[in-house]
Amino acid sequence: MSEGSFVTPFAExxxxxxxxxxxxxxxxxxxxxxxxxxxxxxxxxxxxxxALSPEKIASEVAAIRALTDRPFGVxxxxxxxxxxxxxxxxxxxxxxxxxxxxxGLPPGQPLExxxxxxxxxxxxxxxLRVPAASFTFGLLSSADVGRLHxxxxxxxxxxxxxxxxxxxxxxxxxxxxxxxxxxxxxxxTFIGAFEDALVxxxxxxxxxxxxxxxxxxxxxxxxxxxxxxxxxxxGAQAAVMGTAFLTCEESAIPQAWKTRVRSMSxxxxxxxxAITGRHARGIRNPLxxxxxxxxxxxxxxxxxxxxxxxxRQNAGRAQNSDYLSLWSGQGAPLGRTRREGIGAAELMxxxxxEWHAATARIAAxxx
Numbered sequence: 001m002s003e004g005s006f007v008t009p010f011a012e013x014x015x016x017x018x019x020x021x022x023x024x025x026x027x028x029x030x031x032x033x034x035x036x037x038x039x040x041x042x043x044x045x046x047x048x049x050x051a052l053s054p055e056k057i058a059s060e061v062a063a064i065r066a067l068t069d070r071p072f073g074v075x076x077x078x079x080x081x082x083x084x085x086x087x088x089x090x091x092x093x094x095x096x097x098x099x100x101x102x103x104g105l106p107p108g109q110p111l112e113x114x115x116x117x118x119x120x121x122x123x124x125x126x127x128l129r130v131p132a133a134s135f136t137f138g139l140l141s142s143a144d145v146g147r148l149h150x151x152x153x154x155x156x157x158x159x160x161x162x163x164x165x166x167x168x169x170x171x172x173x174x175x176x177x178x179x180x181x182x183x184x185x186x187x188x189t190f191i192g193a194f195e196d197a198l199v200x201x202x203x204x205x206x207x208x209x210x211x212x213x214x215x216x217x218x219x220x221x222x223x224x225x226x227x228x229x230x231x232x233x234x235g236a237q238a239a240v241m242g243t244a245f246l247t248c249e250e251s252a253i254p255q256a257w258k259t260r261v262r263s264m265s266x267x268x269x270x271x272x273x274a275i276t277g278r279h280a281r282g283i284r285n286p287l288x289x290x291x292x293x294x295x296x297x298x299x300x301x302x303x304x305x306x307x308x309x310x311x312r313q314n315a316g317r318a319q320n321s322d323y324l325s326l327w328s329g330q331g332a333p334l335g336r337t338r339r340e341g342i343g344a345a346e347l348m349x350x351x352x353x354e355w356h357a358a359t360a361r362i363a364a365x366x367x
Contacts, residue, residue, distance in 0.1 A: 007019055007232065008215070008232070008237035008238065009215060009237060010175060010215045010217070010237035010238050011237065011238060013154070014044050014071040014131070014132070015070060015071060016042060016043060016044055016238070017042030017043075017352070018041070018042045018043050018348060018351060018352045018355065019043075019228060019231075019232060019237065019238040019239060019355075020038070020043040020044070020228065020238065020239055020241055020348065020351055021043065021044040021046060021073075021217060021238050021239065021240045021241070022034065022035065022038040022043060022044065022045045022046055022240075022241060022242070022245050022344070023046060023183075023219060023240045023241060023242030023245070024046040024047060024048035024049070024050075024073070024074070024075035024134065024242075025048050025184075025185060025242050025245075025246065025327070026048040026050050026051050026077075026185070026186075027048075027051075027185075027253060027325065027327060028251075028252040028253050028316075029048070029242075029245070029246055029251040029252065029253050030045075030046060030047050030048045030251075031250055031251070031252050032047070032060055032063035032064045032066075032067060033067065033250040033344075034245060034248060034250035034251055034344050035047050035064050035068075035072050036064050036067035036068040036070075036072070037067075037250055037343065037344035037345050037348075038245070038344050038348060039068045039070040039071065039072050040067075040068050040070060040345065041344065041345045041348035041349065041352075042348065042352065043348055044071065044072065044073065044132075044238065045064070045068075045072045045073070046072065046073045046074070046075055046134065047060055047061070047064065047072065047073070047074045047075070048075055049074045049075055049076050049121060049125075050075060050076050050077035050116075050121075050136070051115075051116065052116060052121070053116050053121075054116070054117070054120045054121055054123070054124035057074065057121060057124050057125070057128070058124060058127075058128060061074065061128050061130060071131040071132065072130070072131060072132070073130065073131060073132035073133060073134055073154075073156070074125055074130050074132075074133055074134075075133070075134045075135070075136060076118065076121050076122065076125070076133065076134075076135055076136075077115075077118070077135075077136050077137045077138075077186075077302075078118060078135050078136070078137050078138025078139065078140060078190075079115055079118045079137060079138070079302060080118075081117070081118075082114040082115055082300075082302050082303055084114070084299060084300075084303045086110070088299050088300075088303065089110045089299065089303065089307070091296075091297040091299070092297055092298060092299040092303065092304055092307050093107065093108045093109075093307060094294075094297060095291060095294035095297040095298070096108055096291070096307055096308055096311065098290075099287065099290060099291070099311055099323060100310075100311050102323070103311060103314050103315060103318070103320070103323060105310065105311065105314060108307055108310070108311075111306055111307070113306075114302045114303050114305075114306040115302035115305075115306065122144065125148070125153065126147060126148060126151045126153065129151055129152050129153065130153060131152075131153070131154060132153065132154040132155075132156060133148060133153050133154070133155060133156070134155075134156035134157070134158065134177055135155070135156070135157055135158060136158040136177075136186070136188040137158075137186070137188055137190060137278070137301075138190045139157065139164075139167050139168065139171055139190060140155070140157070140171055140173075141171065142170075142171050142172050145171050145172035145173060146172065149172070154174050154175070155172070155173045155174050155175075156173065156174065156175045156176070156177050156217065157171070157173040157175075157176055157177070158176075158177045158179055158188035159176050159177070159178060159179065159188070159204075159208060160179050160187060160188050160189045160194075160197040160198075160199065160204070161189075161191070161192070161196070161197045161199050161204070162204075162207050162208060162211045163191050163192070164188075164189070164190060164191050164197075165178070165208040165211055165212045165214075165216075166211055166212060167191065168212075168214075169212040169213070169214055173214065174214065174215070175214055175215040175216070175217060175237075176208055176212055176214050176215070176216050176217065177216075177217045177219055177240060178201065178204045178205045178208045178216050178217065178218055178219060178220075178236070179204075179219050179220060180199065180200050180201025180202075180204050180205070180218070180219060180220025180221060181198035181199060181200050181201075181220065182200060182201055182220035182221030182281075182329055182330040182331060183201075183219050183220035183221070183242065183281065183329050184242055184243050184246075184269070184280075184281050184282065184327045184328045184329035184330075184332075185242070185280050185281060185282070185327035185328075185329075186276070186278050186279070186280040186301075186327075187271065187278070187279045187280060187281070189279070194271075194279045198271070200220070200221075201218055201219070201220040201221050201222070201231075201234075202230070202234065204220075205218045205231065205234040205235060205236050206234045206235050209234070209235035209236070210235075215237040216235060216236050216237065217236060217237060217238050217239075217240050218231035218234065218236035218238070218239050218240060219239075219240035219241075219242070220240075220329060220330075220331075221329060221330055221331040222239045222240070222241050222244070222331065223241065223243065223244045223331040223332070223334035223335050224244075224334055224335075224351065224354050225351055225352075225353070225354020225355040225356070225357060225358040226354070226358050227239060227241075227331070227334075228351065228354075228355045228358070229355060229358040229359055229362065241351075242329060243261065243328050243329040243331060243332050243335070244331075244335055244347065244351075245344060245347065246258065246261055246328065246332075247261055247262055247335065247338075247340070247341070247342070248341075248342055248343060248344045248347060249341050249342065249343045249344070250343065250344050253316075254315075254316040254317075254319055254321075254324065255319060256316070256319040256320065256321040256324065257316070257321060257324050257326055259321070260283050260285075260321050260326050260328075261283070261326070261328050261332050261335075262332075262335070262336060262340065264283055264328060264332050264333060265333055266330060266333055268283050268284065268328075268332075269281050269282060269283055269284070269328055269329070269330055269332075270282070270284055270288075272288050272291075272292055273295075273298060273301075273304075274288055274291035274292040274294075274295060274298055275287060275288060275291060275304070275305075275308055275312075275325045276301050276302075276304050276305035276308065276325065277298055277299050277300045277301035277302070277303060277304030277305055278300075278301035278304075278305070280325070280327060281327065281328070281329065281330070282325055282326045282327045282328060283326035283328050285321060285322050285323075285324070285326055286322040286323065287308075287311075287312070287315075287322060287323045287324065287325065288325075291308075308325075311323060312324055312325055338350070
């Protein structure tokens with residue numbers, strides 16, 4: 001395959017040499033340096049904008065544009081404003097405060113705001129005219145998708161099962177991010193129960209390809225060139241990889257988190273709503289286990305997420321992995337052979353080489 005060639009329409013549109021999208025990972029991993037490095041290396045970098053104020057999104061996008069002239073994307077969580085009642089907050093804090101005390105923090109208090117204003121974030125993406133925007137946790141209206149299109153943004157909706165993919169297609173999305181059950185961090189399910197939407201990547205991707213007719217981007221369990229080939233074979237137009245980049249040099253998560261990811265096994269993770277109020281896949285630790293013991297007190301997302309944030313930030317500064325939200329996908333052990341602290345550009349070069357080698361191996365098979 002020649003240097004400037006492409007393998008899918010999605011890759012062609014965004015000038016990708018390697019069909020790899022760096023997943024947007026909220027919690028500090030997706031720095032401008034990481035996003036730009038992936039795009040510069042022929043992939044597609046994505047900024048996690050969900051936890052950022054509109055002003056911070058603007059400054060991060062400016063930093064990315066200073067580092068690359070290649071396409072990139074920004075992800076947002078589709079959220080309504082959170083206005084929890086006093087009892088909900090009090091119950092949640094009753095479970096959180098003993099953990100805060102372990103880190104020397106005073107009892108928690110209700111907050112003025114539990115998440116950035118989604119509508120303001122959306123307006124900022126339109127003002128900035130970023131090349132692509134992806135959305136998780138909900139569905140945009142056709143009118144909002146139209147506004148994005150009118151301003152030149154490519155729209156990607158996240159789906160964990162077929163009905164969600166069809167809903168995004170009907171709303172006018174350009175592509176679907178297929179989030180398999182193996183994927184780390186928050187589940188994007190917005191139709192039905194999350195338990196019914198734990199569809200594996202291998203089953204989900206081809207069903208979404210068939211049902212929607214849109215470009216499908218495969219996310220969940222993909223860590224190397226073999227996974228990229230598998231995703232493309234299933235009909236995906238690119239592989240979305242998050243955990244693979246989590247331990248990169250440019251990722252800003254605490255070193256304690258990176259260490260745990262590099263040492264986990266295939267059964268180290270589970271899906272819980274105890275930490276943030278929304279189901280997410282992460283490595284089991286005391287934070288997850290102790291909050292799970294008070295599951296009836298857990299506030300919904302984003303309230304629980306905001307109420308545990310200071311605790312987790314303090315744990316990060318102390319490199320205390322017992323009290324971090326250690327989001328990770330099931331494929332993490334497949335990255336153990338890579339150099340610790342590998343740079344994103346080097347990782348991309350390795351993925352490109354592995355992808356070509358795996359493709360060549362399959363091409364050599366004879367019936």
